[in-house]
Amino acid sequence: MCRWKKYKRTLLQPSRIETALRTVMTLKPKQLFRQLVSWAALLPLASTVLVAYLGTVLWSLNISFTNSRTFPSDQYVGWAQYQRLFDNDRWLLSLQNLALYGVLFIAACMVLGFLLAVFIDQKVMAEGALRTVFLYPYAMSFVATGLVWQWLLNPGNGIQQAVRQMGYPDFTFDWIIDQDMVIYTIVIATVWQASGLVMALLLAGLRGIDEEIWKAARIDGIPTWRVYVSIVLPMLGPTIATVFVLLFTAVVKVFDSVVSMTQGGPGTASEVPAKFIMDHLFGRANIALASAGSMVLLLTVLALVAPFLYARSRARRREEQA
């Protein structure tokens, strides 16, 4: 009975399009003009989104149902590419790796970046030098730095060897050749590269917080850590959201680090979806399979993000109605 009532309510509510039209038509000329001006300013955005992004996704979707090799073909094969995808051990392993890598990478970057930003914000000496030290990994091409990390993590002549020579003959740190642990080495190297940027973004956000708040908190005698947890973190909300999205996109597209550090190895143990897609796009001359892979990747991202966005937009709509 309740379900019918709710259903009736939504039925009787004017559709979104009706509401939009009505709003536009009842706008005063000045307001209408303003809406148009903002839309005109968004023209580059609209054209990019529609042509470049939406267009490409639709094209990719189309290709994933064909048997295209180097060039697009118009021979449709239904779900064959997707079947092949999910029969493929390498692809399934890459998805697993991505999930594990994603959680660890985002968590580590957030925590490390936040701590670095907070500590640097404490009016320390040589702040400029420290900031550059934490940011420089981001400036360097991973093709070379990835190789350095491979050397460092190599049991033969890297950290394991160095510590052993310092007098600890049983020390082992050979994750990079271990099938189960190799993904953690990718985490270490990419956290090294990205935390500096997280620190920079959070620092920009921290620097935007009014000095008055600190003064007031000091006067009220609130301990510093409480200020951070209860006041600063909520105020940094939008910045943290930005950082999270940036890190998430980096996770989904992780490629350079895997290629230069492990080449997806040992064997295929550190395979990631972006590398699988790339290999099939170019090396294997199979753009249909690669497109199927990217569609699955995109859908997975959508599936993860959609509930979160939906909850946020409902909360906002409730806010606006209140």
Place this chain on the structure above:
Amino acid sequence: MKLKLLTLALSTGFAALAHAAGPKAEVIHWWTSGGESAAVKTFSDAYNAAGGVWVDTAISIGDQARSVAVNRIIGGNPPTAAQFNTSKQFLDLVEQGMLNNVDDVALRDGWDKFLPEPVLNVVRVKGHFYAAPVNIHMPTWFWYSKAAFKKAGIAAEPRTMDELFAVLDKLKAAGLIPLAHGGQPWQESIVFTAVLANLGGADLYLKVLRDRDAKAIQGDAFKNVLLTFKRLQAYVDKAAPGRNWNDATALLITGKAGVQIMGDWTKGEFAQAKQLPGRDYGCIAGFGPKSPYIIQGDVFVFPKTTNAEAIKAQKMMAGLMLAPTTQVEFSIRKGSIPVRTDVDVSRMDICAQQGLAIMKDKSRQLGNGEVYLNPDQNGSLSDILTAYWNKNVPVEKVQKDIASALKN
């Protein structure tokens, strides 16, 4: 001010001269290291000397260079020539009608008379010649460090697969790394190809890779090949995964390892360290007097164009690249052997001379995997092999997987 006018006049003059020069050819290739650069310079020098203008567009890594070439063709700005491998990589381009053929040059110079059969079958598609082959590399040479052999007390080169294992055991006993290897999929494929060719023999090799005969793949002979391949893994040191091939060669150079199975480009690495074949290191092409010589190589394709200048440039290039003198000069610097055996080999190193001598025997000419398989099949095979090398997979499952990967 006067100086500016003078420079302007001079540069316009030079520009006019340059314009009056021969056909311009923009060439995409992936030869970017020092040794490769010296090699490709023989082509560009020959082309420039014949009156043309070589415009170089080098892009590291084969996959990327080929992808750029394809994208440029699609985008309407094709290069005059683009490098591909002696393989099926450019078949899709032929199918779509995106390449010019060089039949005139091929017929004039008699390519079908001197090109080895595997190479000829790759560049001649449906009766037309779509690619100019420029070299032959052999990926499965057995290299060994003379210093390491001496330390392990090994007096003679191994002449069979069993003797190879005996040698590896001796190296292990002497505390050296028996087999220097870099744990990357393409390197594992090389080791596999070496075992298939030397242990399985030419017949089995062709049945599996060229004919994709499911019965042969599931058979006992192939099972033995796979087991021997896996057996070699025990002689590789623990730090091998991910290692670059040149770091593995470095182990031979510094005498820390005994044997490496790698292509003839390894000679460049030894040369960098000032080591000489015969004195510091040895090269074994295969085991037995009839061991196959595996052929892989590079070719240049000529994107479709109706521009008369460009067509002239393409034909000029195709002719020059296969000329006997250019072939020798190029191969000396590249570490490969020429695509024709009717050349003067006296200036080539002893390993290359060995290779050319073997090539004279047509029955020993076998193509690399990519000569017979398309890139997708070749890649799938590589995936299965590297998984088998690194993990404990039952050999029957490997046979089944290979059969189904090569089926289509």
Place this chain on the structure above:
Amino acid sequence: MNGNARRRRLTPARIGIYAFLLTAALFFLLPLYIMLVTSFKTMDEIRLGNIFALPVSVTLEPWTTAWSQACTGVNCNGIRGGFWNSVLIAIPSTVLPILLGALNGYALSFWKPRGANVLFAILMMGAFIPVQVMMYPLVRILATLGLFSSLPGIVTVHIIFSMPVMTLLFRNYYLSIPQELFKAARIDGGGFWRIFAQLMLPMSTPMIIVAAIMQVTGVWNDYILGLVFAGRDNLPMTVQLNNVINTTTGERLYNVNMAATILTSMVPLAIYFFSGRWFVRGIAAGAVKG
């Protein structure tokens, strides 16, 4: 601000802060140490495999080779060839995306035109698509527009690929600016462009710096887009860098590779270092109060 006047006591908290920062700095600097040390060694030393060891015989040759003599194809002129191309690509590809991102973020967070959020959502989805997947359609689109293999072409491509991140940065940044400020400006008679140019843009300095850092790094280190879309005469420095470092079966000169990488990263690093003065507290705060 009286922070500088007050002498900082060396409390355990301060010591803890410095300890953490120094340990973190060591972790961050370790690879750089290896890169520097390797770049001053000869290949014979590198082959021995002791990556932590200081060079026995220091040599500057890798650096000069990297800059002007390393082979990148037929030509052996090092990485310097593409330097000015990189600059010519980087300047418009930084300025324009930042302006567009700020504009988009401004419109989305203050003016909220109907349906714009849908566009934004699709844009954000686009940020997850690997660049190479979009390559083929983009090549066709640019070819139709006549922009393929040209400087405007590569700038357009950079604008397209940076739009999600730039828009996100500025939109979220503007969300943290109180709406009252915006409403006050509207009441004062400001229109769309006036408020943007005279109020919002000046307030966005910290975010512009961060966006510039990200965009310059991304564009300067970009390889695949410049390779495909810029055209032979505009190839950026990264193409030469990759030609020096990467090779399929050629020899690898690790010392030259390290030197070349450090040289190439000098430009983004310089920007990071000199952008420091804008990370000053109180810019936004001052605007809110005043």
